[in-house]
Each structure stands twice: as C-alpha cells, then as structure tokens.
Amino acid sequence: MAAPTDTTQITAPRRLRLLGLRRAVSPIREARGFAQVIVYVGAAITLFFILLAIFAPLISPYDFDQYQSGGKRFPQLAGPSSAHWMGTTVQSTDVMSRVIWGAQTELKVVVISLVFAITLGVPLGLLSGYFGGKLDRGLVLIMDALYAFPYLLLAIVIAFLLSNSIGKGVLTAAIAITAAYVPLYFRVVRNQVIALREETYVEAARALGAKPFTIIRKYVFYNVVQNVPPIATLNAADAILLLTALGFLGYGIQPTDAAEWGYDISRAVSDSASGIWWTALFPGVAIVLLVTGLTLVGEGLNETMNPVLRRRRVSRVTFDQEPEPPIVDAVDGT
Amino acid sequence: MAAAAQGTSLKSYLLTRLALVVPMVLILLTFVFLLMRVAPGDPISASLGGHVPQSVIIDIKHRLGFDQPLWRQYIEYLGDIARGNFGRTITDQRPISDIILVNGAATLELTFFAMIVAVVVGVIVGLVAGRFRDTPWDVGGRLFGIVIYAMPVFFIGLMAQLFFGSYLGWLPTSGRASPITQATLVTHTNIYTIDAIIDGNWSALKDVVLHLILPAVTLGLVTAGVFIRLIRVNVIRTLKDDHIEAARARGIAERDVVYRHAFKNALVPVITVVGLSLALLLGGAVLTETTFNWPGIGHELVLYLENRDYNAVQGIVVVFGLVVVFVSLLIDIVNAFIDPRIRY
Numbered sequence: 001m002a003a004p005t006d007t008t009q010i011t012a013p014r015r016l017r018l019l020g021l022r023r024a025v026s027p028i029r030e031a032r033g034f035a036q037v038i039v040y041v042g043a044a045i046t047l048f049f050i051l052l053a054i055f056a057p058l059i060s061p062y063d064f065d066q067y068q069s070g071g072k073r074f075p076q077l078a079g080p081s082s083a084h085w086m087g088t089t090v091q092s093t094d095v096m097s098r099v100i101w102g103a104q105t106e107l108k109v110v111v112i113s114l115v116f117a118i119t120l121g122v123p124l125g126l127l128s129g130y131f132g133g134k135l136d137r138g139l140v141l142i143m144d145a146l147y148a149f150p151y152l153l154l155a156i157v158i159a160f161l162l163s164n165s166i167g168k169g170v171l172t173a174a175i176a177i178t179a180a181y182v183p184l185y186f187r188v189v190r191n192q193v194i195a196l197r198e199e200t201y202v203e204a205a206r207a208l209g210a211k212p213f214t215i216i217r218k219y220v221f222y223n224v225v226q227n228v229p230p231i232a233t234l235n236a237a238d239a240i241l242l243l244t245a246l247g248f249l250g251y252g253i254q255p256t257d258a259a260e261w262g263y264d265i266s267r268a269v270s271d272s273a274s275g276i277w278w279t280a281l282f283p284g285v286a287i288v289l290l291v292t293g294l295t296l297v298g299e300g301l302n303e304t305m306n307p308v309l310r311r312r313r314v315s316r317v318t319f320d321q322e323p324e325p326p327i328v329d330a331v332d333g334t
Numbered sequence: 335m336a337a338a339a340q341g342t343s344l345k346s347y348l349l350t351r352l353a354l355v356v357p358m359v360l361i362l363l364t365f366v367f368l369l370m371r372v373a374p375g376d377p378i379s380a381s382l383g384g385h386v387p388q389s390v391i392i393d394i395k396h397r398l399g400f401d402q403p404l405w406r407q408y409i410e411y412l413g414d415i416a417r418g419n420f421g422r423t424i425t426d427q428r429p430i431s432d433i434i435l436v437n438g439a440a441t442l443e444l445t446f447f448a449m450i451v452a453v454v455v456g457v458i459v460g461l462v463a464g465r466f467r468d469t470p471w472d473v474g475g476r477l478f479g480i481v482i483y484a485m486p487v488f489f490i491g492l493m494a495q496l497f498f499g500s501y502l503g504w505l506p507t508s509g510r511a512s513p514i515t516q517a518t519l520v521t522h523t524n525i526y527t528i529d530a531i532i533d534g535n536w537s538a539l540k541d542v543v544l545h546l547i548l549p550a551v552t553l554g555l556v557t558a559g560v561f562i563r564l565i566r567v568n569v570i571r572t573l574k575d576d577h578i579e580a581a582r583a584r585g586i587a588e589r590d591v592v593y594r595h596a597f598k599n600a601l602v603p604v605i606t607v608v609g610l611s612l613a614l615l616l617g618g619a620v621l622t623e624t625t626f627n628w629p630g631i632g633h634e635l636v637l638y639l640e641n642r643d644y645n646a647v648q649g650i651v652v653v654f655g656l657v658v659v660f661v662s663l664l665i666d667i668v669n670a671f672i673d674p675r676i677r678y
Contacts, residue, residue, distance in 0.1 A: 141357060141358070141361060142361060142365075144358070145358055145361040145362055145365065146365070148358075148613060148655075148658050148659065148662060149362070149613065149654075149655055149658060150613040150614070150616045150617040150654060150658065151613070151617065152617030152618075152620060152621070153616070153617055153620065153635075153651060153654055156620070156635075156639070157369065157647065157651055158369070160639050160647065161369065161370070164642070237484065241484075241486055244486050245486060245487075245488070245617075245621055248486070248488050248621065248624075249620075249621070249624065249636055249639075250640070251639075262486070262488075265486070265488060265489060265492065266488075268492065269492060269625070272492055272495055272496050272500065273500065274500075275496070275500050275501070277496055280489070280492050280493070280496070281493070284485075284486070284489035284492070284493070287484075287485075287486055287489060288481065288484050288485050288486075288489070291483075291484035291485075292480055292481055292484040295480050295483065295484055296480065299476075299480065
C-alpha cells in the first residue's frame with residue numbers, strides 16, 4: 001500500500017486546559033445583552049463585598065464590638081454623623097464598622113458551608129446516579145424527604161441542637177446551612193448522571209473496559225461539574241439569607257465573636273418602634289446588595305448556560321478576505 | 335414523582351403516589367426523632383435550666399419515658415403519632431394538638447393571604463416580563479424579582495413597620511387584632527377573618543384585615559420572586575412553541591395568540607410551584623411571624639426553641655413536615671388530573 005500522499009496535518013487549536021476552566025468561563029464571554037450586563041454588575045457588587053471582607057481591619061473605622069475610643073464612650077443610638085457615618089447602636093457600637101465586619105462573617109460562613117455541601121452532595125450524587133440500585137433508591141428517598149422539608153426549619157433545628165453541645169459559632173452555623181443544601185446538589189448531580197450514563201461515549205468507554213471509577217472521573221465528572229458554578233452562586237445568595245435568618249432568630253454567630261447582619265437587625269426591632277431607622281437599614285441594605293450581587297452572577301451564568309434562555313454570539317468563522325459575519329441570535333435568531 | 339408511576343391509568347398513578355406517602359412520612363418521623371435524640375446534650379436538663387435537683391430530673395425523665403431504651407421510645411413515639419397524639423410540651427404542659435389548632439389557624443390565615451399576594455404579583459410581573467422580553471419592562475420585572483427575592487423577610491417587614499406603622503401611622507404593625515377585637519370576637523375556627531364573617535362582625539373584620547395587610551404582603555412579596563422567574567421563562571418557552579407558530583400562521587391576531595394561547599399554557603406549571611413554594615412560605619412564615627409578633631406556629635416554635643423545649647420543637651417540626659408531605663401529595667394529584675403526560 002502506498003503511503004498517504006496528503007501529509008497536511010489537521011491541528012486542533014491547542015489551548016490551555018485548566019481543569020475545564022476555559023469551558024466554564026467561555027459562556028460568559030459568549031454571552032450578550034442583559035445576561036452579560038448582569039454577570040458583570042453582579043460580579044462587581046460581589047467583588048466589592050469580598051474586598052470589604054478581606055480588608056475589614058483596614059477599612060473599618062472601629063472594631064465590630066468597640067464602644068469607646070480613647071476612654072470616651074460613643075453615644076448611644078446616635079444618628080448618622082461625621083464621627084459615625086451610619087450612626088451607633090444601643091450598645092454604642094458603630095453601625096458602619098459592624099456592617100463592614102459583617103461582610104467577613106457572612107462570606108466566611110457561606111464559603112465553608114458551600115464547600116461542605118458540595119463535597120458531600122456531588123460525590124453522593126455521582127455514585128448514586130451511576131450505580132443506581134438499592135443505594136440509589138434509599139438515598140433518593142432520604143434526600144427527597146429532606147428536600148421537601150422547609151430548609152429554614154431544618155437549619156434552625158440543627159443549629160438549635162448543635163448550639164446545645166458545641167455552642168454557637170461559625171462552625172455550627174455552617175453545618176446547619178450545609179444540611180439544608182446537600183440534598184440540592186445531590187439531586188442535580190444525580191439526575192444529570194443518570195442522563196449521562198446512557199450517552200454513547202460513556203457506553204463506548206464501558207465497552208473498552210474502563211472501570212466504573214475511571215468512567216466517573218474522566219467522562220462523567222466534568223460534564224456534571226459544569227452545572228455546579230451557577231447553582232453554587234445562586235446557592236451562596238440563598239445561604240446568606242439563611243445565615244441572616246438564623247442570626248435574626250438568635251441561632252447564628254455568638255454576638256461577642258463576630259458581627260452578623262441578621263443579628264444586628266434583630267437588635268434593631270426594638271429601635272424601630274421609636275422611629276430609629278439606621279440600626280436596621282444599613283445591615284439590611286448590605287444583605288440585599290450582597291444577595292442581589294450573587295443572584296445576578298448566578299442568573300447570568302444560568303442564562304448563558306441554559307439552552308432555552310441562551311443567546312450567544314455566533315462563533316466567529318473567518319474566511320479569507322471576507323468580512324466577519326454580523327452578530328445575530330444563535331438560538332432564536334428568527 | 336412521575337418516574338415512580340408504573341401504571342398507565344390515572345387510578346394506578348394515584349395509588350402509587352399515595353403509597354409513596356407512607357415511606358416519606360416514616361422517614362420524616364424517624365429523621366426528626368433521631369435528630370432530637372442522637373444530638374448531644376440532655377433535653378430534660380436543658381429545658382429545665384441548671385437549677386433543678388437531680389431527683390426531679392430523673393422523675394420527669396421517667397414520666398416522659400426518656401429513661402427507656404431508644405427503640406422502645408421510637409415505637410411509642412410512632413404509635414402516639416399514628417393515634418394523633420403529638421404529646422405535650424415540657425415547659426408549660428400544653429398539648430401540641432392545641433398549638434396546631436390555635437396557632438396553626440393563625441399561620442394558615444397568614445400563609446393563605448401571602449400566597450394570594452405572591453401569585454397575583456408573580457403572575458402579572460412574570461407575564462409582562464416574558465411577553466416583552468429584552469425590553470425595559472423585562473429588565474425592570476426581572477430586577478424587581480431578583481431584588482425582592484434578595485430581601486430578607488424580616489428586613490422588609492421591619493422597613494414596612496417603620497414606614498407604614500411608625501412614620502405614616504396607617505397600619506398596625508403587630509399581632510392579629512387589636513385588644514378590643516380580641517375581646518369581642520367569638521372564635522369558631524380560630525381563623526379570624528372567617529370568624530368575623532360568620533358572626534357578621536364587620537368592625538372586627540376590618541380590624542383583622544388591617545392587621546393582616548403588612549405581614550401577608552411582606553411574606554407574599556418575598557415569595558413572588560420565585561413565581562416571577564418561573565412564569566417569565568415559561569412564557570418565553572411557550573411563545574417559541576409550534577402551536578403558537580401555528581396560531582400565528584392561521585392569521586390569529588397577535589394579541590389573541592399571546593393572551594389566549596401562550597399565557598394559558600405558561601400558567602399551568604404555577605400549580606406545581608404553588609405547592610413547592612409552600613416549604614419556602616412556611617420557612618418565611620417563621621420569620622414573618624416573629625417580626626410581626628403574629629401568634630402562629632412559627633412564632634410558637636421560636637418561643638419554645640428559646641425555652642429549649644424538645645418535645646414542643648419535635649412536635650411542631652413534625653407538623654410542618656406532615657403539612658408539606660400532604661400538600662405535595664395534593665399538588666401531584668391535581669397535576670395528574672390536569673396534565674395527562676404525568677400519569678402515563
């Protein structure tokens with residue numbers, strides 16, 4: 001047989017493959033219109049709070065529990081002034097400092113709880129979905145029962161039980177929030193895996209004799225894990241609401257340990273009767289902003305990845321000496 | 335869910351769905367039971383505080399059966415619940431069934447009106463946003479949905495109290511009724527609006543409705559965020575459907591296409607979401623009731639949590655869970671009648 005005459009090599013564009021990071025980011029780049037705007041606006045808001053959290057010691061004018069300066073006690077429940085931009089609380093602490101330090105608490109707890117929830121929920125979903133059988137049926141039943149339950153209630157009860165033994169703190173709050181979200185990740189991942197399990201390329205891998213764990217690791221995991229970022233961001237928004245709710249009910253962080261927005265608002269309830277608004281307004285606005293920021297990021301990611309809602313650029317195909325095609329709707333370009 | 339249905343008829347679907355309730359309830363009960371017992375810490379000493387002599391603690395433990403082996407406690411607990419006996423609270427010896435009847439009615443009243451607010455706001459904003467996709471209407475509607483969802487119930491509640499209560503003085507900010515109404519209103523159902531209507535007590539009705547406005551609107555608005563998102567997406571999806579295209583091709587006016595063909599179909603899944611958002615609503619009710627001092631089940635739960643009353647907490651949590659299980663059953667049944675795809 002003659003050697004192939006055509007020696008032109010077809011080279012696929014090689015780019016850095018940072019654990020599928022490029023794939024995760026590409027929809028954002030391809031996004032357009034409202035989806036792109038909300039991702040950027042949301043990211044800006046979120047970044048602002050992350051910076052607040054990291055540099056709280058530098059930015060904050062006082063400590064979160066500081067009620068005096070230079071031996072002079074701050075005024076009680078004083079309105080916003082040049083010394084205290086957001087006023088002071090009934091314990092003479094500075095509202096602005098508490099809002100800034102609060103960002104640190106909220107983000108810390110939420111990050112811990114999401115890491116817990118993902119490291120528990122995703123592997124369980126992978127195993128349950130891939131292997132099926134009795135394990136799957138049992139887990140689904142338990143997770144569905146948990147999922148149907150009002151998650152605020154679940155978190156409250158767990159925080160209540162843990163506060164009796166290990167005390168109130170970052171860990172207690174994080175575990176309570178984790179328990180509320182594990183079923184969510186489990187469900188999403190499991191359903192996805194069940195669909196993937198029947199795909200031809202998985203079947204092919206199985207036919208080649210790949211072991212189950214190899215298939216899960218190499219073929220299933222990356223396809224499933226793509227769905228996690230939008231869910232996790234929306235979830236982070238939700239987790240902040242949950243944490244502030246726990247704080248509001250008195251099952252969040254011990255007030256001497258850290259500043260927490262929900263707790264601050266619960267303290268402000270009695271102020272509101274006498275028309276004092278600053279103790280409630282500023283922590284509340286902080287919650288709304290941070291949650292909105294995270295939701296915008298999540299919604300934007302969701303919109304760019306959900307084929308029903310997606311509108312993206314047509315990928316640029318350049319022919320020699322031809323103008324680039326105009327940007328049109330790819331999916332519903334009717 | 336639908337996957338569990340093997341049969342092809344409505345009847346067999348309903349039977350399968352009904353049968354599924356048993357393991358769900360059992361898991362719920364077991365989970366709550368284990369959570370309360372396995373968690374470290376002694377419930378009795380916790381609920382009594384630290385100043386009680388050891389003999390009293392042992393006595394109470396014996397009376398409540400806490401000194402029995404775990405499996406026996408479990409069997410007794412299941413048996414009691416099967417007979418409808420939810421037990422009594424430890425701290426004030428109040429039957430849990432009493433809490434369900436009296437405080438549950440208050441929660442029912444609040445969540446019912448909140449759901450109406452949520453559906454009305456959610457449907458209107460969602461339809462407009464979906465219909466006018468990518469216009470300022472859509473952007474405004476979506477931002478409204480996102481921001482409203484981002485607001486903690488207790489924060490909106492507090493701001494509403496400050497503005498409509500303290501500042502404008504238009505609406506009462508706390509409780510279910512003013513003291514005069516509380517004294518004059520005869521309670522038949524413990525749902526005050528219905529009680530007032532039964533007796534034709536119109537001044538009481540006005541007072542009760544005024545008290546309801548702030549809590550119900552607060553809770554309803556927060557829940558509306560979910561509806562806005564869902565309905566918007568549904569409208570967009572439906573407007574792309576073939577049958578819409580067909581209707582357009584037949585020359586039906588665009589207005590009729592949208593209102594008669596698209597909107598109707600887009601609203602069907604709302605029923606499902608009403609059921610699913612009940613869990614959200616009940617969670618929100620705990621916070622709303624605490625903010626507005628509304629004497630519902632959630633309000634009681636928070637009080638008993640503060641008193642470390644394990645029996646009360648366990649009973650109330652079980653009740654919440656049962657409500658969710660049975661409402662989701664109801665929703666599935668309604669759905670099976672509406673959408674034939676589910677039962678096949």
